[in-house]
Amino acid sequence: MAPQILIHCTSCGSSMLLAAHTLERPFAIPDEQPNDSFAVGIACRSCKSVRRYFLQFRHAENDLLGEEHEAEAQNEDTILVNTLGCEVDDCRFLLPLFAQWNPQATAEDRLADIQTWRWEGLRCPEGHPIPKPKPW
Ligand SMILES: [Zn+2]
Ligand SMILES: [Zn+2]
Numbered sequence: 001m002a003p004q005i006l007i008h009c010t011s012c013g014s015s016m017l018l019a020a021h022t023l024e025r026p027f028a029i030p031d032e033q034p035n036d037s038f039a040v041g042i043a044c045r046s047c048k049s050v051r052r053y054f055l056q057f058r059h060a061e062n063d064l065l066g067e068e069h070e071a072e073a074q075n076e077d078t079i080l081v082n083t084l085g086c087e088v089d090d091c092r093f094l095l096p097l098f099a100q101w102n103p104q105a106t107a108e109d110r111l112a113d114i115q116t117w118r119w120e121g122l123r124c125p126e127g128h129p130i131p132k133p134k135p136w
């Protein structure tokens with residue numbers, strides 16, 4: 001089983017097991033990282049809240065966790081859905097956004113699920129709002 005990262009939703013507390021290699025991929029090339037704090041956005045399957053998390057394995061601040069976890073089998077695929085930009089034009093912060101779906105979910109299923117996500121309070125480290133992408 002590939003390593004997975006255990007994250008607890010900061011809205012509802014449910015646990016999410018995400019494929020580590022998928023979460024780490026946007027940070028693989030040092031000069032092309034979306035942000036330098038190893039921040040990612042994750043949509044919770046239970047409460048649909050989109051929240052910001054820091055990947056703990058490289059992040060000094062320990063307030064949000066991402067323990068490496070040898071997982072029991074899990075059925076959902078971890079998908080990089082989009083890369084979100086900050087509302088402020090000259091802020092370079094980008095947030096890779098991940099979600100999990102059943103492997104059988106179609107593109108329409110995923111889009112319908114995305115419509116139910118809750119975006120309140122998603123911010124970059126400077127405190128600027130990160131809006132829901134326009135095409136959604
Ligand atoms: Zn949740
Ligand atoms: Zn910003």
